[in-house]
Amino acid sequence: MTVSLGLLARLVPVGLSGADAGCGLSPGLLDRFLGPLLRRGRPSLGVGHRSLRRPSQLCDAATVIDDGHVRCWPVRDDIERAYHDQEWGRPVRDDARLLEKICLEGFQSGLSWDTILRKRPGFRAAFGGFDPEVLARYGDADVERLLADARIVRNRRKIEAAIANARATADMHAAGEALADLVWAHRPSNRPAPRSWAEVAPSTSESAELARELKRRGFRFVGPTTVYAMMQAVGVVNDHLAACFVRDEVEALRVAE
Numbered sequence: 320m321t322v323s324l325g326l327l328a329r330l331v332p333v334g335l336s337g338a339d340a341g342c343g344l345s346p347g348l349l350d351r352f353l354g355p356l357l358r359r360g361r362p363s364l365g366v367g368h369r370s371l372r373r374p375s376q377l378c379d380a381a382t383v384i385d386d387g388h389v390r391c392w393p394v395r396d397d398i399e400r401a402y403h404d405q406e407w408g409r410p411v412r413d414d415a416r417l418l419e420k421i422c423l424e425g426f427q428s429g430l431s432w433d434t435i436l437r438k439r440p441g442f443r444a445a446f447g448g449f450d451p452e453v454l455a456r457y458g459d460a461d462v463e464r465l466l467a468d469a470r471i472v473r474n475r476r477k478i479e480a481a482i483a484n485a486r487a488t489a490d491m492h493a494a495g496e497a498l499a500d501l502v503w504a505h506r507p508s509n510r511p512a513p514r515s516w517a518e519v520a521p522s523t524s525e526s527a528e529l530a531r532e533l534k535r536r537g538f539r540f541v542g543p544t545t546v547y548a549m550m551q552a553v554g555v556v557n558d559h560l561a562a563c564f565v566r567d568e569v570e571a572l573r574v575a576e
């Protein structure tokens with residue numbers, strides 16, 4: 320279906336409407352989730368390679384699921400729906416999953432998260448399930464093998480970064496440290512639920528500090544913005560918007576941590 324601004328306002332009621340406010344979503348977030356769809360320009364949508372400068376234009380042409388739930392961003396299929404509803408923002412304390420998230424955020428650089436999400440099963444298969452001790456042992460032959468693996472993003476620097484991140488995590492384990500403890504030590508004090516994406520900063524003092532700590536330990540592709548995206552995804556912060564239907568459930572899980 321084609322979503323109208325009115326429908327999107329119902330899906331994302333962030334207190335803004337009209338052309339100036341676009342969908343109430345930042346262009347960056349729209350690009351993150353809808354960019355690839357629009358860049359691919361699926362003929363059925365008739366949107367072509369439309370510029371991403373005017374979010375309000377995109378909203379008229381985006382195909383989204385309308386199941387009556389208010390979400391932080393429009394979702395187009397079950398993969399995106401599951402990611403928003405059941406994963407994003409829920410606390411993660413498993414080191415392999417945290418390592419995976421850090422690595423995939425690095426792979427995402429320059430691409431859309433949607434692309435990475437769809438390739439994630441391939442990434443997991445190719446990178447030993449992101450088990451730090453397994454991935455840390457990958458050598459030159461593994462890098463060459465991965466560069467030929469179409470299931471993943473074949474970028475040598477990013478592949479080498481993922482292995483370096485695994486080695487840094489394995490080094491932490493050898494020293495008796497957990498990646499989860501480091502990540503969760505940068506949990507900020509509670510703050511009010513954001514009402515719109517305009518109230519969500521791209522990075523914070525906590526993400527900058529965690530980025531420094533990760534870099535110091537040998538992690539790569541871990542700038543403050545990338546790290547903040549990871550902190551949002553693994554529940555260190557809860558940036559589900561105030562109107563989002565899973566926000567309270569996610570917050571309850573974080574309080575229980």
Ligand SMILES: [Zn+2]
Pocket residue numbers: 390391392403559560563564565566
């Ligand atoms: Zn949400």
